[in-house]
Amino acid sequence: MPELPEAETVANALAAVLPGRRIEKVEVFTPSMREPLTPLLSAGLAGRRIEAVKRRGRYVIVVLDDGRSLLLHFGMTGVVRVEPASVSRRKHEHLFLHLDDGMVFRFECVRRFSICKVVRGEGEAELAKLGPEPLTEAFDGAYLYRLSRGRGCPVKSFLMDNGVVAGIGNIYAAETLFAAGVRPSRRTGSLKRKECDRLAREAKRILQWAIEEGGSSISDFRHVDGSEGKFARELKVYGRTGEACPVCGATIAAERIGGRGSFYCPECQK
């Protein structure tokens, strides 16, 4: 699921309802998450007030009033909801935070790859290795060109490296590469400066557009209110193997790169 646009959508929704609320009770239903949730039970969260909700890359940061934060990551299938306590627990909901207005923050993840942990400050230590935010000026063609020199990995893997740029995953890497006319298997070090300019420009445009559409709901991702992100209908190549390229009509191809399904137009992307 959640790449940057989905995390941004969730963070914005949570920012509208959580700040000012007090956590009254913590319930953990699933001890065997990839990142165990049990530390939340003894973290002294009861009584803490939520001050703000922020995003960094694919992470959502729920800032508490005691110098700590809850750091959220949605893995592949993470969903958060804020619903009344009267709604019964779903099969894959692993954590409830009961709030002082009768609502419950619910953390769901089918594959249990999601993370919810208490961190110091706003998670500076945990987030230190992330590259720049793609929607800031720090991320541009010059930056990409500089980092790409001497790199031998496929450019798609390069764009999906969180240390290079934070928050671009399998969907938006594929769409960015299509929009920029660059084949995902291209060796990163072979990129021309102009191609780096196009990659940075198209990544920004597509991520911004996807945020405006509320992200992409392929199967699991949902908004905090349960509705779906609309950007899946705008995807040009992701998941469209065998369909016609919307630009030239050639057949969209697929191959595995870095163990991930990768989609491209063999005519438009060189």
Next chain:
DNA sequence: ATATGCACCTGTGTGC
């Protein structure tokens, strides 16, 4: 340091 493959999980779709 960089590149690659796999493990971590459950659910779904496909082919036999």
Next chain:
DNA sequence: TGCACACAGGTGCATA
């Protein structure tokens, strides 16, 4: 219908 297998918005670790 049942079963095996591949695959799914990600990341971390082991191995070269």
